[in-house]
Amino acid sequence: MKAIVVQSEQEGRPLVWQDVPAPVLQPDEVRVAVQATALNRADLMQRAGNYPPPPGASSILGLETAGKIIEVGPEVSGWQVGDAVCALLPGGGYAEQVTVPHQLLMPVPAGWSFLQAGAMPEVFYTAFVNLFLEAAIQPGEVALVHGGAGGVGTAAVQLLKKAGHTVIVTAGTDKKTAFCRKLGADLAINYRQEDFAEAVRTYTGGVDVILDMVGANYLHRNVRLLKVGGRLVFIAMLSGGQVEFDLGSLLGRRLRLIGSVLRSRSVAEKIAIKEQFMTRFWPAAAEGTITPVIDAVYPIEQANDAHRRMSQNKNIGKIVLQVSRQG
Numbered sequence: 001m002k003a004i005v006v007q008s009e010q011e012g013r014p015l016v017w018q019d020v021p022a023p024v025l026q027p028d029e030v031r032v033a034v035q036a037t038a039l040n041r042a043d044l045m046q047r048a049g050n051y052p053p054p055p056g057a058s059s060i061l062g063l064e065t066a067g068k069i070i071e072v073g074p075e076v077s078g079w080q081v082g083d084a085v086c087a088l089l090p091g092g093g094y095a096e097q098v099t100v101p102h103q104l105l106m107p108v109p110a111g112w113s114f115l116q117a118g119a120m121p122e123v124f125y126t127a128f129v130n131l132f133l134e135a136a137i138q139p140g141e142v143a144l145v146h147g148g149a150g151g152v153g154t155a156a157v158q159l160l161k162k163a164g165h166t167v168i169v170t171a172g173t174d175k176k177t178a179f180c181r182k183l184g185a186d187l188a189i190n191y192r193q194e195d196f197a198e199a200v201r202t203y204t205g206g207v208d209v210i211l212d213m214v215g216a217n218y219l220h221r222n223v224r225l226l227k228v229g230g231r232l233v234f235i236a237m238l239s240g241g242q243v244e245f246d247l248g249s250l251l252g253r254r255l256r257l258i259g260s261v262l263r264s265r266s267v268a269e270k271i272a273i274k275e276q277f278m279t280r281f282w283p284a285a286a287e288g289t290i291t292p293v294i295d296a297v298y299p300i301e302q303a304n305d306a307h308r309r310m311s312q313n314k315n316i317g318k319i320v321l322q323v324s325r326q327g
């Protein structure tokens with residue numbers, strides 16, 4: 001099969017679509033002929049040599065997939081050759097074929113394209129697990145989502161609005177904030193033009209839950225914005241992770257800081273997340289009221305251009321890589 005291989009010995013570590021061995025099918029797995037995958041920031045970090053895949057995972061980039069089953073292992077039940085599926089992966093998505101434990105599969109919702117389905121698992125699971133399980137957001141609570149126009153942010157806005165929450169987002173351009181408002185955000189703040197903490201304070205006084213990928217630069221302001229019992233969940237540290245911090249500021253309001261990552265969780269944990277996500281939000285996906293925001297679609301051979309777009313923070317929603325046009 002063909003897959004994207006990082007030419008790590010070359011300047012700029014270019015991505016090249018080339019022949020590689022197909023993955024070996026385990027008895028409880030299906031083999032999927034990939035139609036689409038999508039970019040995640042983790043791919044950029046892995047390409048740069050800063051985010052090795054977890055033990056046992058493919059060294060090929062790509063954390064999600066959509067396509068058709070072409071082979072079924074002897075211990076698989078409930079799935080057949082020809083089924084249209086999508087799934088979270090620990091790696092290996094930028095390829096013509098992937099193998100997936102059958103318990104991690106989701107059907108492609110009726111009416112969705114493979115391009116949409118391939119852009120769904122990573123960001124919707126990330127938004128779901130961090131807001132609804134880690135932070136355990138409660139009815140009536142207010143959420144602040146940084147990076148609101150990114151892949152995770154646009155998934156988070158949709159899930160939070162579906163669940164009836166007030167949602168505030170930050171983003172770096174007026175085009176992005178306008179998009180977030182259209183998507184349902186109650187307040188969208190251009191953090192380059194105004195202090196997001198001041199804007200949140202004026203709007204609601206404070207928030208109960210914050211989903212943050214900025215880290216050091218935002219820590220003090222985030223903590224000050226939390227109401228009593230508030231939770232701040234870190235999923236990345238785009239501005240860095242080193243910061244001086246007064247732990248005493250957590251005590252009086254009984255605040256909780258939570259760090260969380262999806263990729264290195266066990267298959268059992270990922271299956272549990274999938275099942276809880278499907279129980280809570282599958283009806284909305286199936287009726288199309290939540291769906292990935294697609295920023296751009298590139299043929300897989302143009303993965304370098306797709307990476308450039310994400311590294312320049314140009315995307316609103318997901319950048320998709322089309323692997324095949326068949327089916």
Ligand SMILES: NC(=O)c1ccc[n+]([C@@H]2O[C@H](COP(=O)([O-])OP(=O)(O)OC[C@H]3O[C@@H](n4cnc5c(N)ncnc54)[C@H](OP(=O)(O)O)[C@@H]3O)[C@@H](O)[C@H]2O)c1
Pocket residue numbers: 040041042122123126147148149150151152153170171172173176213214234235236237238239260261262263310313314315317
């Ligand atoms: N822990 C986990 O399990 C997990 C899972 C998935 C993703 N993540 C992480 O979550 C983050 C968001 O993922 P994504 O898929 O939504 O990425 P994305 O689509 O690239 O969106 C991230 C957005 O963050 C903003 N940003 C970038 N650098 C920034 C900085 N220094 N300060 C403030 N804002 C900055 C940019 O938008 P603006 O133009 O608005 O600034 C960028 O578009 C990534 O860092 C990713 O690695 C973590």
